[in-house]
Amino acid sequence: MMLIHCPYCDEKRPEIEFAYAGEAHIVRPNAAEQQAMDDVEWSKFMFIRDNKRGEHCERWWHANGCNMYFNAVRNTVTDKFIKSYKIGQKRPSAAQIQKWKDQANG
Amino acid sequence: MKFSARSLFANALSGHENWPEQFPNKEPKKEYDVVIVGAGGHGLGAAYYLASKYGITNVAVVEKGWLGGGNTGRNTTIIRSNYLFDESARIYDHALDLWDGLSQELNYNVMYSKRGVLMLAHNVHDVQSFKRHVHANRLNGVDNVWLSPEECQKIVPFLDISQNRRYPVMGGAFQQRGGVARHDSVAWGYARGASKLGVDIIQNCKVIGIRRGADGAVEGVETEKGFIGAKKIGVSTAGNSSVLMEMAGLRFPLESYPLQALVSEPVKPIVPCVIMSNAVHAYISQSDKGELVIGAGTDQYTSYSQRGALHIVEHTIMSICEIFPIFRRMRMLRNWGGIVDVTPDRSPILGKTPVQGLYVNCGWGTGGFKATPGAADMLAYTIAHDAPHKINAPYNLDRFVGGRLIDEAAAAAVAH
């Protein structure tokens, strides 16, 4: 079982307190944008997901804790979390992720 | 070399030390007519059918690890075809038809055992949905019957059918043609059969790129052992399919999750068929060695780690003990995980891709072992004809744009 850091509780808690909520940073189109979207764009929004071997930005929900959603970068090969961050923070750049990794390795 | 009673006897006399190699390990040639990526049952089977049915023998199967080391060698081997939709009935039943004669055809015992698959109903919703499945199956010519609790118990004597339990058995759906097969033998049998027909099987050779020409069509694969040319590439890499598709610049509607299974210590024969309980999420069968074979659920997050979390296994064991208290004292010997590629509608993607010369067979997720011969045949057909067969035509990528989903996810509401 993974230990996951919730950026709101600022605590590492066992995975069973959390629910995985899919790829992060997928912006739901607003009403006007939806009107303008064709089937291919809808399909991308609905069904196409990053399914990366490596560092993956994803949403988690601290369902049995503070009840907040947050985002995290995790390596999908080692299942190691690199960093959790609050909703509203932008998708981290590759350079930012590298910096976090360097910090973690001290 | 042909397996027969005589060859078995003769080799027994020499202590089984003189059996010839079953499938040689080849180094890649410069070019093939077709390269199949992934030596699981599906990929090896596709190579075998390309050579045996469709007359294309200049074929290589390229595998990053050892053949059969992916989900083919990690699954709980449940075979059935009692899915809800017409498209599913056709492809899974096609697979069952091929399973039937497979050992004879390959001269290799894949141990397909039609011991039946019993799906237990525990609540009114189960009863209604299973009966609907039974009716839909009968319209499609798929054998599946509804059984009363007493009839279920006739098949599984240790089943507790008292109605005051937390999850009473209110009946069950039974498919007699369902059952299990020996997973490794399926991979080995197809590998041996394909090798004999001239197919090269190249292990320990990871594909790291797909080369495309100026017109966009494929030219071959970049591998750890160098470039291998091919005008047609069939990708059958299960959990790693997104990675392979990305090499060709394609993004697919797939997510990869860990799925686990476990086996117990071996005991005398007790479980006569495959027993599934969707509502409680427990499924169990017994291997010919005597181990109880138990399938767990997927982890909640995407991963390529080939292992899952222990609490998932714990939950599975709790479900097994709830439904079958007789197994409470059994000790579990091993558990492991595989990475399954899941589509939004839980049906596979099998056919052509937007890239000329690139064919794909993926998205079988938690339930593609049963389809192995059928999927392999359809992939081979599609590659040979550069067009899908009518059985796999509905499993195109475009359904996620046009909306013609084959929504077995909603029909089963569980992993299947």
Ligand SMILES: Cc1cc2nc3c(=O)[nH]c(=O)nc-3n(C[C@H](O)[C@H](O)[C@H](O)COP(=O)(O)OP(=O)(O)OC[C@H]3O[C@@H](n4cnc5c(N)ncnc54)[C@H](O)[C@@H]3O)c2cc1C
């Ligand atoms: C625990 C578990 C239980 C299951 N139970 C059942 C069940 O009871 N019934 C059922 O029907 N199905 C079941 N399944 C699903 C089933 O195992 C799969 O759907 C099926 O085996 C897929 O076969 P395959 O040949 O496509 O994939 P695999 O056997 O996984 O073959 C894919 C191959 O591609 C190779 N590969 C990947 N990337 C590369 C690369 N870059 N270069 C070269 N090679 C590469 C892999 O190493 C692998 O050998 C289960 C799966 C798991 C994990």
Ligand SMILES: [Zn+2]
């Ligand atoms: Zn929290």
